[in-house]
Every structure is written in C-alpha cells, then in structure tokens.
C-alpha cells in the first residue's frame with residue numbers, strides 16, 4: 001500500500017515546473033526569499049479578511065457575526081457552509097459560551113477544521129491492481145496537466161513506476177506539454193498523432209502500462225465545460241474503454257478545480273460527478289488571487305475527498321490535503 005502522506009518540506013525538492021532550470025533534485029534553500037505555501041494561502045481573501053476582522057479589536061456582538069458572515073460569503077465559502085458556521089456561533093454567543101473575541105475566533109477555527117475533516121482522505125494506492133489508473137478531468141485551464149506533472153514527479157520519487165497517457169487530443173500543444181513533463185521526470189508518455197481519439201489513446205496507454213508492468217498510469221484529458229453534454233459523454237466513453245482492459249479502472253477519477261472558480265466550482269463538481277463518478281478533487285491556484293473559501297463549499301456540498309491542493313507551480317506547492325494544516329495556513333494562529 002502506498003499512501004500519500006505529509007512530509008517535512010526539507011525532504012522534498014524545490015520547484016518542478018518545466019520552465020525552470022534542470023535542477024529538479026536540488027534541495028530548497030532555507031534562506032530562499034520566496035514565500036512559503038502557507039504565506040501564499042494566507043494571502044487569500046478569506047485568510048486576509050478574517051484576520052483583519054479579528055485584529056481590528058471588534059466587540060463580541062451581532063455586528064461581528066454579520067461582518068464575519070459577509071466575509072465568508074465574499075470568499076466563496078457558500079451560503080450553506082456560511083449559515084452553518086454563523087448559526088452555530090450565534091447560538092453559542094447567546095449562551096455566553098465565549099469569554100471574548102479570541103475565544104470565538106478559536107471556536108471558528110475548530111468549526112472550519114471540523115467542516116473539512118470528512119473530506120480529508122489522502123490518495124492511497126493499494127498493492128493491486130497494477131497499474132493503478134488515475135483519470136484526470138476538469139474544465140479548460142484548471143491545472144490538470146500541471147497537476148499530472150507534479151504527481152508523476154512525486155510518485156517517481158517514491159519509487160513508483162509511472163506512465164502518462166496524453167488523452168488531451170484536442171490541443172496539439174497539450175501533448176507537447178505532457179511530453180515536457182515526461183522528459184523532465186523520465187516518465188514515458190503514450191501519445192498518438194493529431195486528431196486521435198482520446199479513448200483510444202488512453203486504451204493503448206493502459207495496454208502499454210500493463211505490458212510494461214507499470215505501477216501507475218495517469219491519463220490527461222482535454223479541458224471541457226461541464227455543460228457540454230457531448231464532451232462529458234466522451235469521458236464516460238474513456239472510462240468504458242478502460243474497463244475492457246481492466247474492469248476496475250480507473251481506480252481514481254480526479255477532478256481538478258481552479259480555486260478561483262467561485263461558486264461555479266460546485267456546479268462543475270456536481271456535473272463531472274454525475275458524468276464520470278469522481279473519487280477525488282484537486283483544488284489548484286489557491287495561491288495568488290484565490291478567495292480560498294471554495295474548499296469549504298466543496299466540503300459542505302459535494303463531499304468528495306480533496307486529495308491535493310495546488311498553491312503554486314512547484315512540487316512543494318502540491319500539498320496533500322490536510323484539514324488542520326489548511327486552516328492553519330489560512331488563518332494565523334496568533335489570533336486564536
């Protein structure tokens with residue numbers, strides 16, 4: 001059984017994006033001025049605004065709850081999750097459970113962690129069947145191919161024999177992008193010429209992975225809108241065709257969601273789940289301008305485990321999702 005687990009960053013290489021110099025195994029410099037993944041997460045709207053609210057010396061009253069409610073909604077936490085949080089805080093405030101604002105803040109952190117706990121289930125690779133097949137789906141530009149590159153690199157370093165399937169036959173550049181990742185990681189990429197059928201590329205790749213005895217096959221697919229029925233059917237076909245070689249494949253169907261998507265992320269997750277049956281999510285781009293709250297909305301309303309989060313373009317920036325670590329990254333502990 002191979003299980004993704006949290007490791008100390010010093011055990012991991014620095015960045016792995018294909019455009020960087022070819023020093024993939026260099027250790028990250030402790031003195032590097034680049035912000036940590038926590039810094040980047042904390043820069044999200046949710047992190048900044050909740051922190052600002054609690055450091056502004058607010059009074060313990062309804063006004064504080066109203067402001068917190070607005071903050072959560074603005075940061076994409078979603079109506080249902082926000083209502084759960086605010087109702088619970090209001091009840092406790094009325095019961096005089098909080099001695100002061102820091103006590104309320106500490107409780108809020110606990111609520112946020114509790115909301116994420118049920119979807120904190122790291123990806124596990126059992127010893128059989130082999131290859132373990134990961135199908136990666138999502139809308140255009142969500143970060144699918146980049147996530148595959150990071151995952152392949154990571155698995156390779158764990159000693160797993162990885163292969164990639166260039167199932168995005170829609171864009172010529174997509175095959176090249178995946179091949180670049182493959183070359184850098186010394187991971188074979190199975191691709192076909194232009195105009196090939198995605199299901200047939202992935203079928204061939206699975207056949208090749210089986211005959212080579214690979215541990216893992218990760219299949220890329222073209223970005224598609226969850227509203228495009230024809231393209232969603234194509235994904236169902238990919239799954240069916242895989243099933244001809246291995247009735248249990250794919251063993252993991254990952255939806256990659258851009259963390260900036262807002263509430264539309266919920267629709268994406270619902271539609272992809274309906275079309276292909278998801279087993280895991282990856283939420284990318286939680287660095288930068290992400291609002292950060294969508295993770296809570298997904299936890300509350302979709303309930304599919306979040307396997308990884310992307311907080312940048314380096315290997316360290318693909319984090320195994322951990323509820324407590326995520327909330328710690330988002331909200332500074334000093335206020336709690």
Ligand SMILES: Nc1nc2c(ncn2[C@@H]2O[C@H](COP(=O)(O)OP(=O)(O)OP(=O)(O)O)[C@@H](O)[C@H]2O)c(=O)[nH]1
Nearest residue numbers: 139140141142143144145146223284285310311312
């Ligand atoms: N900041 C940041 N950028 C990311 C992250 N993940 C991916 N990206 C960037 O997002 C852009 C799109 O990434 P791709 O991996 O090509 O996305 P895709 O889903 O494969 O796109 P299509 O194949 O066109 O559907 C690239 O510029 C990536 O470098 C992340 O976690 N943080």
Ligand SMILES: [Mg+2]
Nearest residue numbers: 144145168174
């Ligand atoms: Mg892609």
